[in-house]
Amino acid sequence: MPDIVIVAGPTAVGKSDVSILLARKTGGQIISADSVQVYRHMDIGSAKLPVSERGDIRHHLIDVLDPTEEFNVSVFQKLADEAVSEIRNDRALPIICGGTGFYIQALIKGTDFGEDEVDRTLRAELEEEAREKGAEYMEELVRKTDPEYAVRNHGNLKRMIRALEYHRLTGRNMSEKNEEESQRKPKYDAKYFVLTMPRDMLYERIDRRVDMMMEAGLLEEIRRLKEMGVKKEMTSMQALGYRQIYDHLDGLCDLETAVEEIKKQTRHFAKRQLTWFRREKDVIWLDSTEYDGKEAIADRMKEYIDGKV
Numbered sequence: 001m002p003d004i005v006i007v008a009g010p011t012a013v014g015k016s017d018v019s020i021l022l023a024r025k026t027g028g029q030i031i032s033a034d035s036v037q038v039y040r041h042m043d044i045g046s047a048k049l050p051v052s053e054r055g056d057i058r059h060h061l062i063d064v065l066d067p068t069e070e071f072n073v074s075v076f077q078k079l080a081d082e083a084v085s086e087i088r089n090d091r092a093l094p095i096i097c098g099g100t101g102f103y104i105q106a107l108i109k110g111t112d113f114g115e116d117e118v119d120r121t122l123r124a125e126l127e128e129e130a131r132e133k134g135a136e137y138m139e140e141l142v143r144k145t146d147p148e149y150a151v152r153n154h155g156n157l158k159r160m161i162r163a164l165e166y167h168r169l170t171g172r173n174m175s176e177k178n179e180e181e182s183q184r185k186p187k188y189d190a191k192y193f194v195l196t197m198p199r200d201m202l203y204e205r206i207d208r209r210v211d212m213m214m215e216a217g218l219l220e221e222i223r224r225l226k227e228m229g230v231k232k233e234m235t236s237m238q239a240l241g242y243r244q245i246y247d248h249l250d251g252l253c254d255l256e257t258a259v260e261e262i263k264k265q266t267r268h269f270a271k272r273q274l275t276w277f278r279r280e281k282d283v284i285w286l287d288s289t290e291y292d293g294k295e296a297i298a299d300r301m302k303e304y305i306d307g308k309v
Contacts, residue, residue: 002305003084004093004189004190005095005096005190006104008097008104008192008193008195010099014288015097016047017294018297019095022095023057024056026093028057031080033080033097037062038064039065039067039069040064041066042221042239045245060083061080068234070235077103077106080096108187108192109181109187110186110188123165126164138160139155139160142163142164145167152175152272157238192280194277194285195297198287210266244261
């Protein structure tokens with residue numbers, strides 16, 4: 001048996017349902033590798049499965065932080081390592097489910113995010129510069145020294161600030177650091193699955209899911225978060241869907257424009273996710289359209305885990 005199993009893939013591909021089926025077949029527990037589901041009160045926009053749909057499968061790293069708290073890869077790594085140990089002590093199989101490839105890579109590799117690469121004063125200065133000059137300006141600064149990283153993380157202001165901070169502290173590019181990390185000997189022996197489907201089908205599912213989120217009350221969810229004191233510049237509100245609706249609530253755009261922007265940015269995000277996973281080694285790709293339902297996908301994964309394939 002592998003140390004851990006990864007069920008990854010682009011947003012809206014159906015990872016959560018498949019991971020639950022797989023957990024039932026293997027005696028597993030699920031660790032969420034999602035940067036939004038970790039937050040309480042952020043249910044609709046994160047596509048968080050209701051407790052009633054999780055069945056008897058224990059889930060970790062869901063609803064463990066308040067939206068005012070910071071969440072990043074080092075926090076994820078610490079919490080996920082603790083969850084892996086707990087699950088293995090239960091003699092169960094840890095199943096990592098999510099689409100944040102950077103988080104998954106950090107967990108597998110055991111990446112060290114040391115304080116020597118963090119300068120709080122410099123970060124505060126960069127954040128102030130971003131507020132004054134805007135996200136596009138910060139991304140252009142990254143593009144001048146690390147165009148590969150800028151393209152791969154387009155629209156992610158937090159990562160642009162981190163890249164600039166790292167470059168000014170070390171003189172090196174974040175792309176170089178990530179490439180070195182990708183070559184590290186793994187901390188965990190992982191069976192790594194990536195779910196996919198034809199792009200036009202995936203984009204249709206994304207658009208439909210955004211519409212369903214709006215019908216389910218995404219606007220009201222974000223309005224409540226704002227009333228709770230969650231600020232737009234906080235980490236939680238940088239998530240897709242949340243920052244666009246927050247802009248609408250601040251009067252920066254109408255609701256129709258915000259919804260269309262969510263769809264567009266989510267499609268772009270899915271494309272970047274797939275690009276990331278293609279760079280990973282020893283990944284098992286499973287096209288969901290080649291299987292007769294999610295149960296069959298989970299059965300195929302179990303065959304790989306059992307060494308029958």
